[in-house]
Amino acid sequence: MRSAAPTGFAEALHAIPLGTTTGYAGATRYTATRSDFNQGRSTKLVAEALDGSDYISLNFYDLTQGGQLAPCEMPHEKVVTFVKAYSPDGHVDA
Numbered sequence: 043m044r045s046a047a048p049t050g051f052a053e054a055l056h057a058i059p060l061g062t063t064t065g066y067a068g069a070t071r072y073t074a075t076r077s078d079f080n081q082g083r084s085t086k087l088v089a090e091a092l093d094g095s096d097y098i099s100l101n102f103y104d105l106t107q108g109g110q111l112a113p114c115e116m117p118h119e120k121v122v123t124f125v126k127a128y129s130p131d132g133h134v135d136a
Contacts, residue, residue: 045118047102047109054125055085055102065130067123070096074128089124098124 055076062075067089074089082104089098099114100121113121 044103044110044112047111048122051111051122051125052102052104052109055087058087058125058128059130063130064092065128067127067129072096072098072128074098074130087121087125089128100125 058074058076060076060078062073064071064073066072071092072089073092074087077086078084079086084104085102087098087100087102090096097116098121099116101112101114103110103112111118111121
């Protein structure tokens with residue numbers, strides 16, 4: 043089910059590099075793959091904990107009425123928390 047993306051979500055999602063990266067969300071190490079479609083107006087993110095303990099999957103749509111988030115069979119809060127927490131290897135906060 044799609045719902046409005048919270049403030050700052052689009053920026054956090056687009057801070058994750060395109061393609062596949064490894065990094066951390068909290069103490070858990072993940073591999074994450076971000077793909078953009080439709081000239082960047084839609085984004086898919088799939089991430090899996092390297093220890094097999096967690097899985098994240100979502101679609102994000104940049105619509106004229108605002109960003110819409112569509113988690114794939116998981117709670118909205120789970121994907122928001124992951125995207126805001128994920129830090130790819132080599133990423134340095136400004």
